[in-house]
Amino acid sequence: MNQYIAAAVGEMDKVNISKLEYPGTGAMDPSSCRFLAAFTRALGAKRILEFGSGFSTLMMAREIEAAEGNYLLSVDYSPRHSAMAKEAYETSGCQAKVEFRVAPLRPRFYGPKLLLSYGLPKGLIEALGPFDLVLIDAPHHDYGCESVLYDIFPAVAEGGYIIYDDANRADMEKNYLRGWKSAFGGDIDPVLLEGIGNGLSVIEKVADGRPRHRELSLPSSLKTIAGYTRLLLNKDED
Numbered sequence: 001m002n003q004y005i006a007a008a009v010g011e012m013d014k015v016n017i018s019k020l021e022y023p024g025t026g027a028m029d030p031s032s033c034r035f036l037a038a039f040t041r042a043l044g045a046k047r048i049l050e051f052g053s054g055f056s057t058l059m060m061a062r063e064i065e066a067a068e069g070n071y072l073l074s075v076d077y078s079p080r081h082s083a084m085a086k087e088a089y090e091t092s093g094c095q096a097k098v099e100f101r102v103a104p105l106r107p108r109f110y111g112p113k114l115l116l117s118y119g120l121p122k123g124l125i126e127a128l129g130p131f132d133l134v135l136i137d138a139p140h141h142d143y144g145c146e147s148v149l150y151d152i153f154p155a156v157a158e159g160g161y162i163i164y165d166d167a168n169r170a171d172m173e174k175n176y177l178r179g180w181k182s183a184f185g186g187d188i189d190p191v192l193l194e195g196i197g198n199g200l201s202v203i204e205k206v207a208d209g210r211p212r213h214r215e216l217s218l219p220s221s222l223k224t225i226a227g228y229t230r231l232l233l234n235k236d237e238d
């Protein structure tokens with residue numbers, strides 16, 4: 001087994017999650033949070049990129065706090081959830097350098113596939129990288145967050161890792177993984193940890209290839225249109 005995954009699995013039960021801090025609804029499963037913290041530590045990560053701000057931000061920030069040059073950029077599409085995560089972080093006392101950014105989701109073609117992509121200024125992520133670790137914790141509803149890996153791959157260090165949550169969901173994250181494998185081939189090495197929380201996928205960036213978008217996926221493109229319509233109608237904010 002991969003050395004960092006093995007170390008994290010061995011240590012995760014020692015990670016403490018405060019009942020006073022853990023928000024419950026909306027946050028990653030507690031065991032996923034424990035693994036995430038233990039993996040960040042095992043990897044010795046210093047620079048982290050996150051999509052889906054919240055309790056996970058704090059879990060990772062605490063692990064990089066002592067490292068010189070630490071930095072975590074946390075991106076969310078929702079101004080409300082980003083502000084809540086920022087407030088929780090600022091009251092936590094953690095001193096890691098964390099920045100929160102809101103980036104609206106908007107449709108974009110990846111080859112023949114229409115996906116929703118976080119609207120960040122061109123070149124920003126590359127300028128702030130390379131990142132050792134990226135967490136993708138997509139919104140609850142299917143917004144086609146498969147795009148994230150295509151957008152940020154050049155900014156991930158070779159030998160760096162991408163973790164994504166809810167990896168067991170058949171119609172969503174499992175589809176994203178199929179798309180990523182088709183596009184990146186041997187440039188990524190994914191490991192699915194089905195037994196942790198709702199499933200975690202840990203993907204090593206093995207080489208710095210460009211994605212090859214070959215798949216024509218009408219269902220993905222239709223889901224993207226449905227998801228974008230929901231977003232515009234603001235149906236998923238509660």
Ligand SMILES: C[S@@+](CC[C@H](N)C(=O)[O-])C[C@H]1O[C@@H](n2cnc3c(N)ncnc32)[C@H](O)[C@@H]1O
Nearest residue numbers: 026027028052053054055056078081137138139
């Ligand atoms: C699962 S949450 C992110 C959680 C974060 N990584 C954590 O561990 O706390 C993923 C996305 O869902 C959105 N979200 C969180 N709570 C929500 C809610 N109650 N209704 C709708 N969207 C929500 C956030 O804006 C975020 O983009």
